[in-house]
Amino acid sequence: MSLLVQKYGGSSVATIERIKHVAEKVWAAKRAGHDVIVVVSAMAGETNRLLGLAHEISEMPDEREKDVLLASGEQVSIALLSLALKERGQPSRSFLGHQVRIETDNVYGKARIRNIDSRRILQSLKEGEVVVVAGFQGIDEDDNITTLGRGGSDTTAVALAAFLNARACEIYTDVEGVFTTDPGICADAQKLPRISYEEMIELASTGAKVLEIRSVEFAKRFAVPVHVRSTFSDIEGTWVVKEDESMEDLLVSGVSYDKNEVKITILRVPDRPGLAAQVFGPIADAHIVVDMIIQNASADGTTDLTFTVSKADYKKALSIVEKTAPAIAAKGVDVDTDIAKVSVVGVGMRTHAGVAAKMFRVLAEEGVNIEMISTSEIKISVVIDAKYTELAVRVLHEAFIGKQGNV
Amino acid sequence: MSLLVQKYGGSSVATIERIKHVAEKVWAAKRAGHDVIVVVSAMAGETNRLLGLAHEISEMPDEREKDVLLASGEQVSIALLSLALKERGQPSRSFLGHQVRIETDNVYGKARIRNIDSRRILQSLKEGEVVVVAGFQGIDEDDNITTLGRGGSDTTAVALAAFLNARACEIYTDVEGVFTTDPGICADAQKLPRISYEEMIELASTGAKVLEIRSVEFAKRFAVPVHVRSTFSDIEGTWVVKEDESMEDLLVSGVSYDKNEVKITILRVPDRPGLAAQVFGPIADAHIVVDMIIQNASADGTTDLTFTVSKADYKKALSIVEKTAPAIAAKGVDVDTDIAKVSVVGVGMRTHAGVAAKMFRVLAEEGVNIEMISTSEIKISVVIDAKYTELAVRVLHEAFIGKQGNV
Numbered sequence: 036m037s038l039l040v041q042k043y044g045g046s047s048v049a050t051i052e053r054i055k056h057v058a059e060k061v062w063a064a065k066r067a068g069h070d071v072i073v074v075v076s077a078m079a080g081e082t083n084r085l086l087g088l089a090h091e092i093s094e095m096p097d098e099r100e101k102d103v104l105l106a107s108g109e110q111v112s113i114a115l116l117s118l119a120l121k122e123r124g125q126p127s128r129s130f131l132g133h134q135v136r137i138e139t140d141n142v143y144g145k146a147r148i149r150n151i152d153s154r155r156i157l158q159s160l161k162e163g164e165v166v167v168v169a170g171f172q173g174i175d176e177d178d179n180i181t182t183l184g185r186g187g188s189d190t191t192a193v194a195l196a197a198f199l200n201a202r203a204c205e206i207y208t209d210v211e212g213v214f215t216t217d218p219g220i221c222a223d224a225q226k227l228p229r230i231s232y233e234e235m236i237e238l239a240s241t242g243a244k245v246l247e248i249r250s251v252e253f254a255k256r257f258a259v260p261v262h263v264r265s266t267f268s269d270i271e272g273t274w275v276v277k278e279d280e281s282m283e284d285l286l287v288s289g290v291s292y293d294k295n296e297v298k299i300t301i302l303r304v305p306d307r308p309g310l311a312a313q314v315f316g317p318i319a320d321a322h323i324v325v326d327m328i329i330q331n332a333s334a335d336g337t338t339d340l341t342f343t344v345s346k347a348d349y350k351k352a353l354s355i356v357e358k359t360a361p362a363i364a365a366k367g368v369d370v371d372t373d374i375a376k377v378s379v380v381g382v383g384m385r386t387h388a389g390v391a392a393k394m395f396r397v398l399a400e401e402g403v404n405i406e407m408i409s410t411s412e413i414k415i416s417v418v419i420d421a422k423y424t425e426l427a428v429r430v431l432h433e434a435f436i437g438k439q440g441n442v
Numbered sequence: 443m444s445l446l447v448q449k450y451g452g453s454s455v456a457t458i459e460r461i462k463h464v465a466e467k468v469w470a471a472k473r474a475g476h477d478v479i480v481v482v483s484a485m486a487g488e489t490n491r492l493l494g495l496a497h498e499i500s501e502m503p504d505e506r507e508k509d510v511l512l513a514s515g516e517q518v519s520i521a522l523l524s525l526a527l528k529e530r531g532q533p534s535r536s537f538l539g540h541q542v543r544i545e546t547d548n549v550y551g552k553a554r555i556r557n558i559d560s561r562r563i564l565q566s567l568k569e570g571e572v573v574v575v576a577g578f579q580g581i582d583e584d585d586n587i588t589t590l591g592r593g594g595s596d597t598t599a600v601a602l603a604a605f606l607n608a609r610a611c612e613i614y615t616d617v618e619g620v621f622t623t624d625p626g627i628c629a630d631a632q633k634l635p636r637i638s639y640e641e642m643i644e645l646a647s648t649g650a651k652v653l654e655i656r657s658v659e660f661a662k663r664f665a666v667p668v669h670v671r672s673t674f675s676d677i678e679g680t681w682v683v684k685e686d687e688s689m690e691d692l693l694v695s696g697v698s699y700d701k702n703e704v705k706i707t708i709l710r711v712p713d714r715p716g717l718a719a720q721v722f723g724p725i726a727d728a729h730i731v732v733d734m735i736i737q738n739a740s741a742d743g744t745t746d747l748t749f750t751v752s753k754a755d756y757k758k759a760l761s762i763v764e765k766t767a768p769a770i771a772a773k774g775v776d777v778d779t780d781i782a783k784v785s786v787v788g789v790g791m792r793t794h795a796g797v798a799a800k801m802f803r804v805l806a807e808e809g810v811n812i813e814m815i816s817t818s819e820i821k822i823s824v825v826i827d828a829k830y831t832e833l834a835v836r837v838l839h840e841a842f843i844g845k846q847g848n849v
Contacts, residue, residue, distance in 0.1 A: 093526075115496065
């Protein structure tokens with residue numbers, strides 16, 4: 036028998052009716068001849084309800100206790116799904132993170148999985164049971180409860196598929212797969228039948244929300260085929276897999292956008308070695324992640340230093356930079372909260388020249404000014420005025436992918 | 443420093459405000475110089491909410507998965523209480539059943555505690571932390587989650603006090619202690635300053651609801667002093683302790699009642715050896731607990747066999763008895779759902795004669811007919827018509843305890 040890992044998110048188990056629906060889908064996979072491990076998230080809304088209780092007690096709740104609190108959400112959903120399977124006559128057994136020893140480091144709230152003890156799971160599968168595992172949670176080496184952060188159940192599922200050498204990891208969600216861009220703002224968006232791990236990572240890190248980035252990195256590292264598909268239909272979704280040659284025929288697989296960043300500029304700083312370290316050291320010390328950084332030296336010996344951070348972090352970043360600015364003799368600090376990052380992603384860029392030039396030309400023809408540019412081997416991102424976001428996505432999609440798609 | 447175990451029930455942690463109040467009380471005990479272990483139940487209503495979800499899926503939910511589900515309730519309350527303590531600057535650490543290895547047998551839903559690993563708790567206390575332990579839950583030897591049944595958090599607290607050799611176990615509840623009878627039906631009811639384990643067990647098993655009977659048995663076995671008191675005031679409650687000589691001076695410590703039983707009578711059965719076994723064997727096989735049993739042989743060679751069971755079980759018991767009745771040539775089966783059991787309890791009965799006679803006379807003077815009688819060394823129970831319950835409790839309390847009390 037081949038082993039299948041299925042993951043169902045919070046919206047898929049939001050009500051008892053939906054849990055029964057999930058049980059039907061799992062049961063069907065089992066009857067089709069697969070061994071099945073199911074990973075579930077907390078019922079939709081439960082994690083936020085629990086966080087709300089914690090914040091009624093403390094503005095900054097202790098991280099260890101917050102993880103104990105949040106991990107209870109998945110405990111409820113695994114028990115209910117296992118009950119629903121048994122009610123159909125399908126033997127089943129639920130496991131918490133500590134029961135199958137999903138060992139993580141001890142970074143509460145965003146722990147990383149180090150190891151999983153597969154013995155108990157294999158024993159249960161051997162006895163014909165469907166194994167239902169709590170997503171999002173693990174234990175550190177001292178048996179403290181840890182959680183993996185937002186989207187952590189995806190990572191649990193991929194890690195189980197990796198450690199147990201599953202045929203595939205199916206991620207069930209409320210959309211039908213990975214699209215060439217957001218169907219909400221571009222009617223021509225198409226579902227991709229296949230996409231490489233690298234492209235999926237770039238799409239996830241530039242704004243696409245369908246998969247959590249760490250789960251894709253995990254899948255890539257262990258070469259786990261991931262199938263993103265809908266809980267509410269039976270049609271094929273998108274396979275996230277190892278890159279193959281045919282994928283390079285496409286210049287661009289997807290167009291993504293992110294309105295969640297803020298641009299901070301330090302104006303006319305006298306340029307000298309060590310400047311960037313002096314600026315970004317204190318920001319890193321405050322655990323703020325900086326996305327794009329641009330520095331341009333001008334002829335008069337000064338430079339403008341521009342970077343972006345997430346909206347959640349920008350007030351903290353700004354107060355740090357305003358302390359640094361006088362020390363480096365900057366003329367001032369400028370903030371723009373009204374920006375968007377638009378990106379095109381595709382492994383074809385590695386072998387085809389001219390993608391960047393075409394992107395800049397398409398935007399120029401619509402009068403969209405480019406404020407920042409950042410590139411990787413398979414991605415080009417530009418920062419533009421937020422009001423042009425939807426226009427930029429549509430014209431880039433039209434220029435690179437088109438109505439018929441490139442797939 | 444002396445070690446104190448405190449237990450707070452569901453109504454004491456029903457809201458965030460109440461959890462903060464509990465944190466204040468715990469903190470006060472810690473500042474008063476005690477090492478403190480706190481045991482909490484799920485927030486009031488949560489266990490029933492979770493049970494409701496399970497019953498939406500299955501009429502008879504699987505016992506293992508039900509325990510996984512229910513144990514999540516205490517997980518939420520320990521995390522919240524620990525957060526509330528830290529918010530006050532008091533170091534604290536929460537522990538689930540598996541983290542301090544509260545080992546039980548594998549009888550899901552009513553597991554019994556076998557052992558507790560005290561090392562991690564002692565380590566935490568040594569570091570100056572308040573230890574917050576989830577009540578009601580444990581693990582079996584295969585790491586399956588188990589629960590201890592209704593009132594199980596009392597047992598967790600007493601067991602921790604026993605295994606860690608605590609000075610006392612304080613049970614915080616919404617009443618001020620153990621009363622000579624229900625203050626709701628008898629205005630003269632008084633709070634007892636002290637009561638023996640044996641008396642408390644008899645009161646609990648004859649209808650008093652303040653403590654779960656298994657927790658008192660545990661306390662007796664390990665000689666743990668238990669202090670039952672109110673979460674909402676600071677006055678002394680009732681100490682449940684080892685019997686001492688002064689206690690025998692009192693004839694009766696308390697008057698209890700139970701309206702939750704049903705009387706079943708098998709009429710005019712030809713009497714012969716083995717009859718009782720034939721009747722009660724199938725009832726025991728159905729896991730129905732029988733409380734009182736009376737058999738009276740009459741001169742004509744037949745006998746009436748009468749017994750009581752709880753209201754929850756009586757339909758099942760009746761259908762079993764109706765199958766047995768023809769086989770033993772009974773003339774019929776009679777049911778009375780309108781009965782009450784009223785009991786007087788006191789260790790003084792062991793050394794003082796005449797308590798039973800006085801009880802029967804007091805009831806007779808009020809015209810209350812006694813339908814069944816059952817006695818133990820320190821208890822006399824009578825079954826009467828339910829409509830006389832309150833009257834019987836009041837006159838017995840007046841006769842044995844009085845307005846000034848015997849305390």
